[in-house]
Amino acid sequence: MKYIDEFRRKDLARKAAEKIHEAMVPRQVRIMEVCGTHTQSFHRFGLANLLPAQLHMLSGPGCPVCVSTQRYIDQAITLAKHKEVILLTFGDMLRVPGTHSNLEKERAQGARVQILYSALESLAIAHAHPDKKIIFLAVGFETTAPTIALTMIRTREQRVKNLFFLTSLKTMPPALQYLVSDARLNVDGLLLPGHVSSIIGMNPYAFIPKEHKIPCCIAGFEPLDILEGILSILQQIRRSKPCVANQYVRVVRRQGNPRAQKIIARVFRRCDAEWRGLGNIPKSGLRITQDFFDFDAEKVFPVIEKGKKLARHTQCRCGDVLKGLVLPKECRLFAKACTPDHPIGPCMVSYEGACNAYFKYR
Amino acid sequence: MKVKKLAGEFAEVETGRLIRTVNIQMLPSVKVGDYLLVHAGFAIGKIDPGKAQETLALLQ
Numbered sequence: 020m021k022y023i024d025e026f027r028r029k030d031l032a033r034k035a036a037e038k039i040h041e042a043m044v045p046r047q048v049r050i051m052e053v054c055g056t057h058t059q060s061f062h063r064f065g066l067a068n069l070l071p072a073q074l075h076m077l078s079g080p081g082c083p084v085c086v087s088t089q090r091y092i093d094q095a096i097t098l099a100k101h102k103e104v105i106l107l108t109f110g111d112m113l114r115v116p117g118t119h120s121n122l123e124k125e126r127a128q129g130a131r132v133q134i135l136y137s138a139l140e141s142l143a144i145a146h147a148h149p150d151k152k153i154i155f156l157a158v159g160f161e162t163t164a165p166t167i168a169l170t171m172i173r174t175r176e177q178r179v180k181n182l183f184f185l186t187s188l189k190t191m192p193p194a195l196q197y198l199v200s201d202a203r204l205n206v207d208g209l210l211l212p213g214h215v216s217s218i219i220g221m222n223p224y225a226f227i228p229k230e231h232k233i234p235c236c237i238a239g240f241e242p243l244d245i246l247e248g249i250l251s252i253l254q255q256i257r258r259s260k261p262c263v264a265n266q267y268v269r270v271v272r273r274q275g276n277p278r279a280q281k282i283i284a285r286v287f288r289r290c291d292a293e294w295r296g297l298g299n300i301p302k303s304g305l306r307i308t309q310d311f312f313d314f315d316a317e318k319v320f321p322v323i324e325k326g327k328k329l330a331r332h333t334q335c336r337c338g339d340v341l342k343g344l345v346l347p348k349e350c351r352l353f354a355k356a357c358t359p360d361h362p363i364g365p366c367m368v369s370y371e372g373a374c375n376a377y378f379k380y381r
Numbered sequence: 382m383k384v385k386k387l388a389g390e391f392a393e394v395e396t397g398r399l400i401r402t403v404n405i406q407m408l409p410s411v412k413v414g415d416y417l418l419v420h421a422g423f424a425i426g427k428i429d430p431g432k433a434q435e436t437l438a439l440l441q
Contacts, residue, residue: 020397021383022416022428031440038440109421137422139404166423169406217418217426247439269433270418270426279407279425 022269026241027064035246036069042253043071049205050074050252051343053195054212055082055371056240062380064242070249077343078373080194081212083159083187084111085341085365085372086294091158091187092117098154098185098320099130105148107141108156110134111369114362138163138170145174145182154316157186162214164188164305165279168286171307171314185316186307189292191215192223193303199231204343208252210245211237213267218283220275221263228261239267286311295365296338337364340373347377354378384415394419 052058058078061067067076080086096117099106106122113123113132126132131151135141138155145153157167167184174182191212198204211224216237227233234255238248244266251264265271283305292304307315335357336350347353347366357363359375366372382394382401392405394417404423405411416428 022433025433025437031437034440139422162420162425165407165425166404166421169404169423214418214420214425243437243440247436266436268436269429276407276426278409282407 023241026239026243028243032069032242032246035243035250039069039074039246039250039253040071042250042257043074044253044256046073048074048207048253048256049077050208050210050249051077051079051198051204051206052210052245053079053081053191054210054215055085055369055373055376056214057081057210057212057238057245058373058376059371060240060242061245062376065380066242066245069246074249074253077206077346078340078376079198079209079343080294080297080341081160081191081215082341082366082369082371082373083163083189084109084115084369085337086189086194086296087112087115087158087187087365088293088295089117090293091185092121094317095122095156095185096120096125096130098316099125099132101152103150103152105131105133105144105151105153106156107133107135107144107153109136109158111371112156112158114368115365116363116368138166139173141170141182142173142177142179145179149181151181153182154320155182155184157184157188160189160191160212160215161218161283164190164287165218165276165282168282171286171311172282174314175311182314183316183319184307184314186305187292188287188305189294190219190289190303190305192219192226193300194294194297195224195227197297197300197303198342199227199233201342206233206343207256208234208236210248210252211235211263213237213239213244213271216265216267216271216275218276218279221265221271221273224263228255228263232261234261234264236264237267237271239270294341296341333363335364337366337374340364340366347374350374354381382417382419384411384413384417387411387413392417392424394424 287305
């Protein structure tokens with residue numbers, strides 16, 4: 020397929036790997052791939068085999084399902100138990116553990132939970148079930164936020180009254196700010212998410228090389244993209260000139276996608292948000308503005324328990340995995356008690372989760 | 382995904398032998414023959430063919 024196959028060419032990947040070996044510095048180098056899709060792609064194509072032994076890739080917090088809190092899952096379960104509710108969700112939310120249950124188990128016990136590919140499908144479902152309350156679990160980063168916002172705008176335009184959104188949308192730069200400010204992290208470079216950047220552009224990352232002296236490169240998701248991204252970071256390390264480089268020029272513009280940014284701003288406002296494993300990060304979430312409160316499940320269904328926090332005690336180390344402090348295989352549960360069939364933590368559930376990728380391509 | 386047909390706020394796109402309808406409200410001007418980056422049923426960006434070549438040429 021055009022614009023995919025070319026970026027998977029073996030001969031060019033070998034060349035890129037050679038250049039990486041040439042550019043490598045004589046010490047350990049730790050690069051964090053912030054986005055879960057990078058993690059998947061990196062392992063799927065076996066890129067680790069091409070890289071110098073002293074170059075280490077760490078996974079970051081860029082998997083929206085993984086950073087959704089237990090409380091959010093508990094809220095969804097509470098809603099799903101109501102007879103008049105049909106809950107809609109992206110597929111990988113189903114098995115994320117809440118405090119006592121997950122959505123898959125609730126569905127087996129009779130709750131109506133349906134999987135969607137696109138937020139837009141929720142409108143057709145709402146039209147088809149006027150007697151039900153349709154609630155969409157809107158989870159994601161800046162790439163998903165405008166798709167949710169547009170769906171909400173269309174819901175209003177079509178005067179649909181039975182479609183609501185339980186949102187847990189997050190933004191990447193504040194989470195990166197939190198990570199790079201943590202002295203324990205100790206990374207030499209960041210591979211930045213291609214699709215999030217296609218929306219927000221390059222400027223929101225400028226503080227990373229400027230204030231923290233960490234080299235960055237926005238990269239696409241094919242093998243050549245990732246290898247070129249790594250190469251760019253190594254070159255920045257060599258020259259001691261950290262910047263925000265853009266490898267994904269075929270998609271990412273400096274200003275991002277202004278139209279998408281406007282759509283997000285019309286429906287959402289920034290708010291503090293809780294990230295599983297990372298805790299509360301100021302200004303890292305998006306909440307629905309007052310103008311769209313009619314569609315906000317948190318406002319419309321006061322049954323949702325607020326602030327009730329129940330600890331679920333396991334030895335799961337997803338929190339540390341998401342912060343890049345440990346690799347999945349350093350968790351005691353990995354591939355033993357915790358597998359994709361029996362996930363204990365969210366990083367093993369999602370397709371974009373680091374533990375899932377490490378398990379699948381062991 | 383390659384644009385085959387335009388219909389208001391939506392476009393029919395082709396990927397491999399699969400044809401799908403995607404929303405294009407986030408992009409200012411979409412033409413038949415453009416390649417789009419699609420996320421969950423919405424086109425979020427347009428692929429720049431010249432820039433794609435540049436990226437490949439860096440390694441060739």
